[in-house]
Amino acid sequence: MSVIDVHTHVYPPAYMDLLRSRNAVPYVRSFPDDPAAGDRLVILPAEDTPSTFRGRPIGPEYYDIKEKISFMDAHGIDISVISLANPWLDWLPPSSASETARAINDDVERVCAESGGRLYAFGTLPLSAPAEEVVAEVARLSKLKHMRGVIMGSTGLGSGLDDPALEPIWGALEKCEQLIFLHPHYGLPSSVYGPRADEYGHVLSLSLGFPLETTIAMTRMFLSGVFDRFPNLNVLVAHSGGTLPFLAGRIESCIAHDAHLKKGGISKKRRDLWEVLKKNIYLDAVIYNEVGLSAAIAASGADRLMFGTDNPFFPPLDPEEPVWPSVTLNSYAVEGAVDKREDREAIMGDNARRVLRLPG
Ligand code: URA
Ligand code: ZN
Numbered sequence: 001m002s003v004i005d006v007h008t009h010v011y012p013p014a015y016m017d018l019l020r021s022r023n024a025v026p027y028v029r030s031f032p033d034d035p036a037a038g039d040r041l042v043i044l045p046a047e048d049t050p051s052t053f054r055g056r057p058i059g060p061e062y063y064d065i066k067e068k069i070s071f072m073d074a075h076g077i078d079i080s081v082i083s084l085a086n087p088w089l090d091w092l093p094p095s096s097a098s099e100t101a102r103a104i105n106d107d108v109e110r111v112c113a114e115s116g117g118r119l120y121a122f123g124t125l126p127l128s129a130p131a132e133e134v135v136a137e138v139a140r141l142s143k144l145k146h147m148r149g150v151i152m153g154s155t156g157l158g159s160g161l162d163d164p165a166l167e168p169i170w171g172a173l174e175k176c177e178q179l180i181f182l183h184p185h186y187g188l189p190s191s192v193y194g195p196r197a198d199e200y201g202h203v204l205s206l207s208l209g210f211p212l213e214t215t216i217a218m219t220r221m222f223l224s225g226v227f228d229r230f231p232n233l234n235v236l237v238a239h240s241g242g243t244l245p246f247l248a249g250r251i252e253s254c255i256a257h258d259a260h261l262k263k264g265g266i267s268k269k270r271r272d273l274w275e276v277l278k279k280n281i282y283l284d285a286v287i288y289n290e291v292g293l294s295a296a297i298a299a300s301g302a303d304r305l306m307f308g309t310d311n312p313f314f315p316p317l318d319p320e321e322p323v324w325p326s327v328t329l330n331s332y333a334v335e336g337a338v339d340k341r342e343d344r345e346a347i348m349g350d351n352a353r354r355v356l357r358l359p360g
Helices: 013-020 065-074 094-113 131-141 164-175 203-223 244-256 259-265 273-279 290-300 325-337 341-355
Strands: 004-010 027-029 040-042 079-084 119-124 147-152 179-182 235-237 281-284
Touching (some): 004 065, 004 341, 013 027, 065 079, 079 094, 079 147, 079 341, 094 119, 094 131, 131 147, 179 203, 203 235, 203 244, 281 290, 325 341
Parallel strands (some): 004 079, 079 119, 119 147, 147 179, 179 235, 235 281
Antiparallel strands (some): 027 040
């Protein structure tokens, strides 16, 4: 069985230089009041405070490609489809976004080309730039040999994925047959975590904020009719779709019972969410348990799930531990949830090979 990891991140050296040059989120620095903590990666909006969640340690596993290959070897991963980690280029000034995107995408393409077939990638879009520049980068990426789509957050051009200004970009992605890897970053407003949030480290924002952000972004995209206007657009949704597989029935029921939508707020000829889940949506298998994985398979089908690790996030807390439980939890979930051998092989690698046109 070959294993392909579709959810695995890097910060290429050019991006690390940008992070080290900054003092506002996102940035990398050490803190004089806590020198033992070493360099910290501070990327999430809520973690820029002296708290139990002030960034996370950052070492070469985030930017040294040799570390990625060693991680793959240690965990039996044949091919990785790498992507820039959040918050991508969302925060760049419009004037430098396209040039930076081209430099980073070219850097990643070169790393893949030098990997002897082990690495492919999702490119990054300059989403703070004018839409026509984003469209140009989509077209350029589709000609790079190792690029297999684009990674994108939930804010789109700044107003979310139901923004009409995104239409030319959806059109370009559909025309160039580029898969969108939709990944969270912003979570939920920190007020929802309450006055005791500091007692819970990163748990609430990563286990709940991330998947709910993804679920809301996808639902807005769906409600605004994007999948009716771009029926061949394909989205790989991170973390097994957030909570979309679990909540799709409730979303459809709320649509059916909404008087405003009945009056014309939504197309009568719309495709329903169950159809979109089976025709336009792929889900990664980064859910760490067979209960969630079974819901994802029930919603989209075993032919639309793809194994992932989220490396280098979620390292073992014991640095001597060679095998990462954040990886084995996902592979054990596939073994536990899926009866047929060919379905297990599909999720672990064959689906990614087919959908992303990978060799082997
Ligand atoms: N935390 C992040 O900020 N990004 C990930 O991809 C995973 C965890
Ligand atoms: Zn991730």
